[in-house]
């Protein structure tokens with residue numbers, strides 16, 4: 139059920155447009171995937187995601203394993219039915235959350251032992267268990283367990299994490315092959331810290347194991363944007379051209395367009411949803427803070443011309459009022475706009491690649507931001 143085809147390539151950059159086939163439908167790439175960590179894209183319903191033209195969303199293994207747990211979700215035959223989302227789902231393995239949220243994470247070759255951030259209970263995640271959990275969640279694309287390190291990290295620590303990540307990737311692949319019913323695809327995750335040769339080595343080792351797709355992890359962890367782009371620039375050409383390439387956890391619209399130019403196909407980030415809840419709205423002319431007093435009696439929509447539900451029906455003054463009054467509707471309307479913005483931005487990028495007008499699109503994008 140899983141397939142990826144590149145249908146157009148930019149003449150002037152590594153940007154490409156493709157089609158990803160999954161069990162729950164087709165996804166046109168490059169694609170932005172809204173984050174539904176705990177089985178919900180915060181404050182919006184699946185119908186609202188569809189209206190924003192979201193095609194694939196993320197769930198998180200670490201969070202869903204701890205709460206509500208696989209015993210609950212398996213009663214619904216998986217996350218799709220449980221959360222009433224019939225489109226493709228990608229689940230992150232939880233590696234990143236173990237290292238960022240859990241207490242006392244201890245890594246060994248066997249796996250990672252950690253204490254739940256919810257109740258302090260002790261858990262062991264192994265490569266095999268991570269595949270079992272993701273099979274239970276029923277995601278279309280599942281991820282290997284990886285060893286995420288903090289930034290900055292020494293070369294020694296980055297190398298150790300890379301080596302563990304490769305070993306876990308081998309065991310994940312084996313566990314996946316033993317349990318795979320053809321309904322999901324397993325992606326490997328490139329690590330290697332901020333060291334180019336380690337990134338290259340990680341990519342090579344994963345390619346030997348051979349995955350249906352590849353992700354670049356450990357980016358956007360506190361490093362400057364130039365370093366993030368530099369690492370992606372170096373890593374992406376080392377991954378097979380015929381497979382989808384996913385940059386995890388990035389980023390701003392400026393990051394996204396540059397990463398597309400470097401040959402990335404898939405993205406996820408909490409930025410549009412989290413920032414919506416903080417009143418920061420994304421528009422083609424840059425970000426807008428809806429709490430700003432200048433919008434107090436502004437009768438215009440947030441972004442004139444935007445076709446999202448929020449912009450079609452509400453004014454900046456109303457959105458500001460809701461936000462200032464901490465009305466719950468503020469979170470929903472703001473999130474609807476931001477998700478719509480990120481998704482339509484990626485669709486425009488894709489159209490530009492297909493028309494081989496990516497460079498002029500990119501120039502125009504920056505020109506509008508400067509205004």
Ligand SMILES: [Zn+2]
Pocket residue numbers: 440441444445446447448449450474475478
């Ligand atoms: Zn809008």
